[in-house]
Amino acid sequence: MNFVPEYDPLLFSEAALKLRGYRQQILASNLANVDTPGYKARDLMFSQALREQIEGVAYSNALQLSVSSDRHYRIGGGLPGAPALLYRMAMQPALDGNTVDVETERVHFADNAVRTEAAMTLLNSVISSRKMALSGNNS
Amino acid sequence: MSLMRSFQVASTGLSSQSLRLNAIASNLANAEAVAGPDGKPYKPRHVVFRPAPIIGEVAAGVEVAAVVEDQRPGPLVFKPGHPSADASGYVRMPNVNPVEAMVDMISASRSYQMNVEVLNTSKQLMLKLLDLGRV
Numbered sequence: 360m361n362f363v364p365e366y367d368p369l370l371f372s373e374a375a376l377k378l379r380g381y382r383q384q385i386l387a388s389n390l391a392n393v394d395t396p397g398y399k400a401r402d403l404m405f406s407q408a409l410r411e412q413i414e415g416v417a418y419s420n421a422l423q424l425s426v427s428s429d430r431h432y433r434i435g436g437g438l439p440g441a442p443a444l445l446y447r448m449a450m451q452p453a454l455d456g457n458t459v460d461v462e463t464e465r466v467h468f469a470d471n472a473v474r475t476e477a478a479m480t481l482l483n484s485v486i487s488s489r490k491m492a493l494s495g496n497n498s
Numbered sequence: 499m500s501l502m503r504s505f506q507v508a509s510t511g512l513s514s515q516s517l518r519l520n521a522i523a524s525n526l527a528n529a530e531a532v533a534g535p536d537g538k539p540y541k542p543r544h545v546v547f548r549p550a551p552i553i554g555e556v557a558a559g560v561e562v563a564a565v566v567e568d569q570r571p572g573p574l575v576f577k578p579g580h581p582s583a584d585a586s587g588y589v590r591m592p593n594v595n596p597v598e599a600m601v602d603m604i605s606a607s608r609s610y611q612m613n614v615e616v617l618n619t620s621k622q623l624m625l626k627l628l629d630l631g632r633v
Contacts, residue, residue: 380500387504387616391511391559395547472619486631
């Protein structure tokens with residue numbers, strides 16, 4: 360097994376940024392629903408989703424019905440191509456069934472924002488090194 | 499574009515929470531309104547939220563399911579000279595609990611602030627994304 364697969368850094372950064380944006384949206388949705396009765400906080404497993412995006416293989420069978428025939432519908436786990444959304448384990452669910460923990464969500468949101476910036480910095484450095492390679496040694 | 503959608507998600511949160519703030523303001527303003535247009539005491543309004551469904555890759559945030567009227571009767575207050583007083587001199591007041599309303603207001607304003615923060619963070623990320631490759 361290849362532990363450090365060689366990905367194209369541009370494609371890798373693109374997939375990472377896309378997923379970061381998607382996760383940002385899910386976390387924003389959790390924060391918007393902080394007062395909604397019965398809302399369950401969602402999130403995705405980033406490392407698994409990123410591997411699925413890059414290698415095009417579905418590793419997670421989270422929240423999917425098992426099928427015994429090719430003609431069965433594959434239900435759950437979201438649309439094909441969209442990463443599987445999971446439910447967060449609630450630390451202290453509210454009496455109305457809401458499982459959004461504001462502190463947890465805000466920490467995840469800030470973490471995701473910083474990592475998005477990191478991914479963009481990485482992509483920037485890839486672009487600038489390619490530009491340097493293209494322009495020759497005249498700078 | 500996922501980041502653009504997190505703007506929309508935050509804006510659904512903002513508009514829902516501001517509707518909730520409006521309802522609370524109306525309840526507090528009408529705390530002493532013993533006779534509305536129908537001649538009955540004012541009934542406090544409560545906003546009910548529900549999550550907008552996640553369709554495919556689009557998380558749509560929150561929406562207002564309904565604005566319900568509180569049907570609990572308000573307290574009876576002894577005011578013999580009041581024009582709305584009944585035969586024994588009691589007036590039915592609106593069922594507005596100021597403590598309840600203030601706590602609700604603080605909760606709504608915190609949630610509003612949180613959505614503003616989400617909006618700000620997404621804006622910063624968008625601006626940084628626009629600068630991508632311009633080194």
